Amino acid sequence: MTIKKLITGAPGAGKTTYARELAGEKGKVIDLDDFRSIAPDEETAKSWRDQAEEAAKASDADYYVVRTLADPVERAEVAKRLGAESTVALLTSPEVAKKRVLERDGDDTKHQVIDEWWENFKANDGEETLALDGEPDDPSADEPADAGQGSEPGDPAPTSNEEEPADPKPSEPTIEELLDKARQEEREKVLTEQNTAYFTQRFKETALARKLSDEAAGKLLGTVNPTALMGESYEQTDANISEFFEVSGISAPKINRGSQHGGYRGTEPLAGKEFGASRAEQFYKNRK
Template sequence: MSKVYLLAGPPGAGKSTYAQKQSAETGGVVIDYDQYLAVAPDADTAERWRLEAEGKAHELGKNVYIVRTLAKADERAAAAERIKADETIVLLTSSEVSKARVSERDGDDSKHQAIDAWWQDYTGNEGETTITFDGEEDPATESNEPEDGVRDDQEEPAPATDPGQNNEEHPTEPPGQAQEEQDTELQAIIDAAREEERAKVAEEFALERFNTHLSAAATARKLNTGALDLLQSSLSPHAFINKDHSVNTEKLTAFLDTFTRHAPRDSHAGHRGTTAVSGKALGKALADEYLNRKGR
């Protein structure tokens, strides 16, 4: 059964390394902000992609390892609740070891302050699994690791089988295949997020172009501000936007010609013996009449 793991710890604790190792062994997936930042156009987009991927973690049908920092207990608890994590693992690598790692990796000490701040803010949660890679114990929370080295959620090693027995051999994945599958799935998530972002941007530009065309056409027909407001409040822009997000100027022009011929110039009170019609209702009625004639 697949699980979602929340991995937390200070910068340089080895979270990404641990997540990559576990995912390679189980055929899982890693969701790490740094992976998205490497391909996203900006930090805000990378953060949005990460949040979207975390929200879909349980849909992947594989073990998912979500990498975060999250020093405070309440922040980890809130994140675990949001992503419905099956287990929270905190890597309690000492500040000295973490600083040495980031200095070697980044070539500077720019993250040393963040490491100190993490340890100042750190508080433990009951039920979390803690792991240290430098031989130091957690000063606040007792580790959930049993003395025999087997975790609570792991099964005891299977007894050795007799070489003479005819045991069925189970095929194993070739080296690197699990990592390749993980990279493919991660790329699919990124591609989907990019496509969604492009669609949103295209729609926004299409609406801007529609409003520009509408304002220019209304000005050319000498419609007053009230008439333009009426059109903008009653028309559905998507009725005049093509599938490629271009504006159907021919359809818009034909509609405005109809609107200009029928719309009263001074008021919408109606003729003698008729019921007064509000401006918005009239605009909607004219739009519906036009679109119905065109076969909507």
């Protein structure tokens, strides 16, 4: 049986981190922030999010949908449309949520949104509520021990043969740190996938423009290191690919009909993995 769960809360409530913990390695998370990181504008990001939600409804995979949705009527409608088996509302306190978004975004522009969320929020029957404010500090940890208990005034302080305690273990990461780490890792993953897909497409297009066959272009692509050619922008990636082909001199082979080794001029291969690897190695050496 598949799981469809709707997770809601104010900005900074911990929705994405909580959703990813539930999803694990097999489940999938739908979060508008992920689409914002790759979409050209907000309207496109929301359109992609809506399409993903529609696909999730009919999917056999487990899906965890992240939304804000303070209004109870709207929340119920979305849950019904998604076919969600349950809805979780994260009731992280406004103070904690504001602190998180300030540390994450570097500004307080979402503080008003957090206040408005709490003004409009009302739980529906059957919804699960959960607060991710973090564990409170142990007040007894700061209380000094009563070293003089049972001693008379003027007596020297009691001594102990016990060894000094070892240095305390590093503290566990806070919710804020986990949130930041999860978001950063997800953004880097999405960006890497996007850049790799763009590089692969442009590399093949350039190879085909130089009259290489689909098969030859695919084999050549398998010999290069994409990270060495992907730039900080698409324009730089295009320039690196063009330079690679120009310096390498790779183009469609001229078949020597009088040779028993089709695709070779003399003894040097003009196509295939061996040729691509040799040209790629030469290109990388020239760039050092």
